[in-house]
Amino acid sequence: MGVDFYYMPLSPPCRSALLAAKAFGIKLDCKLLNLMAGEHMKPDFLAINPQHHIPTINDNGFILWESRAIIQYFANSSPNGEHLYPKEPGKRALVDQRMYFDLGTLYERFYQFAIPFMFGREPALNPEKKAKVEEALSLLDGFIEKSGGWVAGDKMTIADFACVASVATIEVCSRTSFLFRGKRNNPNFNQHYNTLWGTTPVVLTVHLKILESIRQFL
Structure with missing residues (x-):
């Protein structure tokens, strides 16, 4: 069970x-x-x-x-x-910090930008809120560059799951709706995104099925 x-x-x-x-x-x-x-x-x-x-x-x-x-x-x-959530205090603290970044900055900014408009609580998209989302994506890109290819270090951790779920939603909105226009310059995350899916095909299959439901919703 x-x-x-x-x-x-x-x-x-x-x-x-x-x-x-x-x-x-x-x-x-x-x-x-x-x-x-x-x-x-x-x-x-x-x-x-x-x-x-x-x-x-x-x-x-x-x-x-x-x-x-x-x-x-x-x-x-x-x-x-421990393979994805290290016990060593410094490494674990970095994973936790990146997860809190997703909670308080990345996902929160996207939520505040997109959800009120998508559900009719605001009449128009707010360009200042959009800029905040773009800033969060740039910060994440910098984290990945500094860490060595992943969100919280030189290998995949649970922080990657938290952040990639948020960014994947932003990606779908970028490609299928009016929320975002144009291609963003986040080369480190783009590489990270491809690496994550390339090394975890079972996870990719599950995630893509769910993302399809978002495309249909939009």
Whole structure:
């Protein structure tokens, strides 16, 4: 029996947790929640998570939400977790910092830029918010250059799952919608993106299927 996983494919945090579960070989019992239909506000889900956030997991009675905490839990629960989430304090702190960068800067800026307009809460796109997203992408590109090819060091870690889920969503929006125009100059991340998918084909297959649902939504 797998870990109950409450999610919605359109959500980058949900997809980052899915990527981590796949990488660690953790079996999930996926339970789709349609946020647009308000399914996350139903009493049965509120009893599990009163903050009604996704993703949320229920691992045999242990309930946890916030995607980055879930990813860290998966890593700490896996016998192979240290490979992607190092125990050495400095290396682990760098991984954590990059994940918090995704939480507080990269994903947050994209969310504040795109979601209000996409769901009709703002009448037009805000160019200042767009510039903030572009700045976050440039910062990430610099991190990868300094680290040696990955988000938090010279090899793949769980921080790559968090950041790539956010950037993949931005990429889809760039190519299929009006949110972004033109090609961005982020050579280090472009190389990282290709390397990540080239070294993790199973993860790529899962991620591309989910990204297709975003294209259809847009």
